[in-house]
Structure formats: structure tokens, C-alpha cells
Amino acid sequence: VQPGAPLTRAALAAADEQDPLRQLRQRFQLPAGLIYLDGNSLGALPAATPAHLRDVVERQWGQDLIRSWNAHGWVDLPQRVGEKIGQLIGARAGETLVSDSTSVNLFKLLAMALAARPGRRVILTEAGHFPTDLYIAQGLCTLLGERAELRVVAPDALLDALDEDVAVLSLSHVDYRSGRLHDLPGLTRAAHQHGALALWDLAHSAGVVPLQLATDGVDLAVGCGYKYLNGGPGAPSFVYVSGALQHLSSPIAGWFGHARPFAFEPDYVPAEGIGRLLAGTPPILSLAALEPGVDLALEAPAEVVREKSMRLTELFIGLVEQELAGHGLELASPRDAQSRGSQVCLRHPQAWPLMQALIARGVVGDFRAPDLLRFGFAPLYIGYADLWDAVAILRDILQHRSWDTPAFHARQAVT
């Protein structure tokens, strides 16, 4: 791929040959012929996962039964997988755990952040934050009444909105629609300068954008197991609490977060360390299924992944500009690769039927209301030639308006 020269499929296929991550694609079970640009919604199935899960189900559960809590380390699984994710996000040892859903973990962390900053009642966030982050904060504020308030501002008004009432700045690292990448170190510093904690939702960055939570002084974080970590549908979430804040207790004081859960004591005594973030009995099957995906992510150096990710989104935008000009598409993601996560959003008035037509032709992205086509690029299994093929199909659909034919609508009506 020569800078300035027109992009060709041959040049992109040649780039695949040089791709240091190329061999990893074989480590996923992807359907033949499908171009899957929705790994930021649900990651692909790692090839190692089915056999691992069969072992957990048939041997560990089926044969060894209750003994597996110790014999097969189920009891430590949240910490063990958490430690691995901790390596991906630049946490120190003992700061990361896998447990519950992202929403439940957000609830815990927001409550803990308010407790850590007595006298401050504001959760500061931006309009456009992922809905569940907003909803969870709204629900917590309803529960706590006058003790908490959600302040939602425009992204460029965040710094001005940081004041001595703010207990916690709660943001997504990568915007789920546009892919815009926040300045995580800078916003974390700004929060600290105003005495607030920084809570980052890493759903769209863990596994694809390099993270240095410890170095950057991040206080609290959550993230998603089922996107770029390829942990399977509804995979449990990870939760990070900086060592300096591990004296805080989770508001959801379940028995697995107890210092001695199997002593069955009447009073709650939180475990030392990150283990206190556990609540109930962890969903072992979903948790076990996450581990092979995390292991795969650990095989790929973060900087190599980021380099490929930026190149993928850059080339995709280049192809859209080169091949699809005049079709009414508008870029809804930052033009500068350094300011983007691993996704590209295009705006089009017919985004919904366009995406349906793409999916029918084997290019899977997703639609976000009202007019966004969203494409995610998972560097572990998406190649450069895939970009050409996806854009060629999109061009064909646009040229023939095949998303606007009676045949298309009839097909959609029955599927």
C-alpha cells in the first residue's frame, strides 16, 4: 500500500501477507465467506473455546462435580482471568477481577467512588456516554436521593464542569458510536486536580487500544468480556480498582466477596484486595469461556495490535473515499487515526436498510439510530483484503440501490 497511490485489492492482499498478526486469524472459528465487522459488539469464537468449555462441562462439572471448586480452581477463576486482563490493561497485580456484568460493576464502582469522596455528590459524565453507564448512574442517584447527582455535559464541557462537587468523572475511553478516543491520561489528571476520581469504561478499548491504567493513575475501570476479548455472548465483565482504593467496600456485599466465604459467618467482612468486588457465585461456564479469548489477546503485542487497528480503520476510510464518493456517505468518526478506536461510523439517510442489505450479502456491521452504519475492525481476525471486499459489496449495493428493491424488502419481511 503506497501512500497517495490508489488502493487496490492486490495491494491490500499483499499487506495481509506482511501482517505479523496474520496467523491469529486461524485461531478463530469464523464462518467461511463472512466479513465480520461487528467484533466490537460480539467478538468471534476462538478455536480453543469449544474444547475448553466441553472439558469444564463434561469433566469438571459432570465428573468431578462439587470438588471442582477447588480441584479445578473455579474458586479462583475470577481472579485468575482478572489477572490476565490486568496485563492487557496495564493494571498492577491484584487490581483486576472478572465478575458480574458491566452494568453491575458500574453500580459498585460509582457507589464506591461516592463513598470515597464524602461531601461530594456529583457523578460527572458526558452526553453520548454508553446508555447503560448513564442508566446505572441514574438508578444509583434515585436510590441515594440527595446524596448523589448526575451531571451530564457536552464532551467539550467536561473540563469546565469539574469542580469541588464532583466525586467521580465517569467516561468511556472509546465512544461506542463514533469511535472517538478520549484523552484518558489527560482527563484522569484533570479529575485528580479537582479532587475527583476517574472511572473509565474500557468496553471498546480493552484488547484493541493500549492501556496503562497504573501508569496513568486510573482509579476505577470496568470493561466488557464479549467484544475484543472474544469471551462469548454476555461474557462477564472485568472490574479494576486501583490498589490505593481497595479499602472501599462494594455496596453489593455478596458472599463471594467475603474474607472467608465458606466459613458462613453471620457478619460481612470484605476480603482483602480486589476479591471484595465479587458478589454472588460467579457464572463459571461463562467465565471459563472467556479465558481462551483473553489468552489469545495476550499473544498479540498491544502496540502491534494498535498499529494494525489504526491501519485498518485508515484504509477503510480511504476506500470509502476512493470507491464510494457521491453516494451520500459521511464519515461520523474522527478523521485522525490517533483519535479513533478500532471502528468507523458512516452516516447515511438509509443506514438501516443499507446495513440489512450488507448483512444479507455477508458483510456484518451494525446500525445505530438514526442514521449510522457502524463497522468494527478486530485486528486479530480481520485482514486488509477484507476491507476491499466489504467496500466492494457496499458499492454494489449503493450503485444498484439493491437495498431499495421490492425483492429486498420482500426478503427482509420474511427473515
Added chain:
Amino acid sequence: VQPGAPLTRAALAAADEQDPLRQLRQRFQLPAGLIYLDGNSLGALPAATPAHLRDVVERQWGQDLIRSWNAHGWVDLPQRVGEKIGQLIGARAGETLVSDSTSVNLFKLLAMALAARPGRRVILTEAGHFPTDLYIAQGLCTLLGERAELRVVAPDALLDALDEDVAVLSLSHVDYRSGRLHDLPGLTRAAHQHGALALWDLAHSAGVVPLQLATDGVDLAVGCGYKYLNGGPGAPSFVYVSGALQHLSSPIAGWFGHARPFAFEPDYVPAEGIGRLLAGTPPILSLAALEPGVDLALEAPAEVVREKSMRLTELFIGLVEQELAGHGLELASPRDAQSRGSQVCLRHPQAWPLMQALIARGVVGDFRAPDLLRFGFAPLYIGYADLWDAVAILRDILQHRSWDTPAFHARQAVT
């Protein structure tokens, strides 16, 4: 088995021949030679589960990817499996959901109960309630400060402790240690007479004790997927909210509980009905693994299960009395089968090494501090002759004090 006559293995084996549930044992994958009396801790693997989970993993996730949320009904799975459990517990349609852990669901329901009874601040429960139920209530009270108080009394003081400050009476139907069965209808009525709600933890009764939540006017309930429902380790929990209380909102306002989760609206609007109890993205693999276990439980009529369950515990106690007299064992469960769940606890000063010796001989129960041997009897896969064999092994261990030999301790030290 003749009343009054000495119990023999032949009589018990003959009872197995007459057992209407006998064929169900083949529907579980149990290790040969193991007598598994710990199904109240982790239920056995249904034979149908591995193939079902392979399909969910390899075809639904692996091949159909993101489309499976609709194409394979993942999005409705919490409600679909919930409805089935609703049939087991005597709920009306639309009152039961599978979501999160029992601990997280307890947190939601306790907060909702306090919101339903403004001006009342007390959560009333008993000493000896399952620890996570106590811990979750303690954590919620810490979070809410003066707005909530946990009142813990002796079981026989519950009725006297019901007063106009009590918002909710929170109890386990079956005591996790002794197996004592509470008078659920009576205590629910008593709570209502004092203007309080009744919240029942059905962890040790769902699937083994007949339940009529709607008829009994139960307000709120939670229960466990991984005990008698055989849903696998850490299977998600079920949550029940009476239709009359479904105007209440969950304090954990995650996006899956939103009226339109995929509209990505900025403000939380709870779904109508039980769906609002959802929080984050459900753990689909663990949830899918639960369904075959629930389906199996639905095949067995509740009254037939209860009849066998009472007979199992009664015969086990009879065998202990007949075969193990003079060995220092003391019954720690109610003597009357009507007052017991499907388990029996025996007290012995050497309970811990005794249970280790039993497990080493292929009889799996569990130990509860300080001195309890706990045996659970899952009527779908435990037979009457199993009782004889388990007691014979326990007798052998007691007679030879084989839990107290150097060889035993040496073996324990390395396992």
C-alpha cells in the same frame, strides 16, 4: 419397605423398582460408583446439557454471531427460562426472570421492598439465614444509612418482631444447614398483616419442595439455578416479583432492563413487567446451560418429587438410627419429614475428617462448620439403595475409625 420392620438393602432396591422417577436418573451424566449427596450445593449434569451448549457455542455464537441475539432468541432467554421456572414455583406468567446472581437479585429486591414501603426502614430476618442474604442486607443498609436497618432475631421471635417499622420480611424457605422448612404461607400472611412485604429465598426449595407463590401471595423471591435445577456451576439466579409490585424499579438500572435497550436512549425508562429486573447483558452461555436442567425438573410432577424427597430423608434417618447407633451422631435436622427440605444434617465432633473419609470412599456430601455432616437428596437422580450404600460406607468408616488413621491423614495431606 415395611413400616416398623428393619430396613434392608433388598427392600430399598425394591423401592427403587417402584419409583416413578426412576427413569430420570438416566437423564443425568453421573460418574459410575459415586453416591452424590451434594446436589443441594451443585446439581448434577443433565445428559442433554453438553450437546445443547455445544450448539449454542459452535453454531449460534461461532457461526451466526451477533445475529443470534434475535435468530436464536438470546434476547428473550432470561424471560423464556424464567417462565419455565415460574411454572416450578407457582408464579403467574410474567413474574419470573433469570438474571445475575442470587446475591445481586437480593440487592435489587431488598431495595425495591424498602421503596415500596416508605416510612418503614427495617429488613427483618433471622439469625441463621444464609450468609449472603445477611451480607447483602448489611451492604444495602450501609449504603442507605439511616434509611434502612437490618433486624436479626431468633427464628421463633420473628412473629413478635413484625411491627410497623418492618418493610420486608426476608427469609429462606429451607434452612441451608438444618433443612428446616419454614411455614411460607403462614409467615407471608403474618408479614402482610403487619403491612410488610415477604421476600423468600428459594435456593433450597425450588425444584424439590412444591411452591405456590401466587396462591400464597408471595411478594418477592429469588432462587438458585445450580442446586436442584441442575443449571451448572454459578448458573444465574431466578428472580420473582409479584405482578402487583412490578411498578417498582430495580436500583441497578442496566440497559437490558430498559423499555427499548437497542434504541440507546439517554434516559432510563424501565421495561414494563418483569423485564425491568434485568441489569446488564445476560451471561448467555451460563443461562443456556440452565435450560435443560429446568426442562428436566418440569418433567417430574412436584408432588411426586416431594413424596420421594420426604421418603429419602426419612429412610436415611431411619438407616442412621438403625445402623449407626452408638457412634456419636446426632440428628441436626427436624425429625418430622413435613418440616424438612430434601436434606439431612448430622452432628459429629469429627465431622470434618469424617466427611473427607466419606468423599474418599465415593460418598459426596459436605461439611458445615463446626460439626455438621450435610447430605442432600436430589430425587431426580438419587435412589433408595443409594441410601443403604452411603450409610454402609459411613458405618465402615466409623467402625474402623478410618478417618483417624495415619494413612488417611497422609492421603489427605497430599490431595
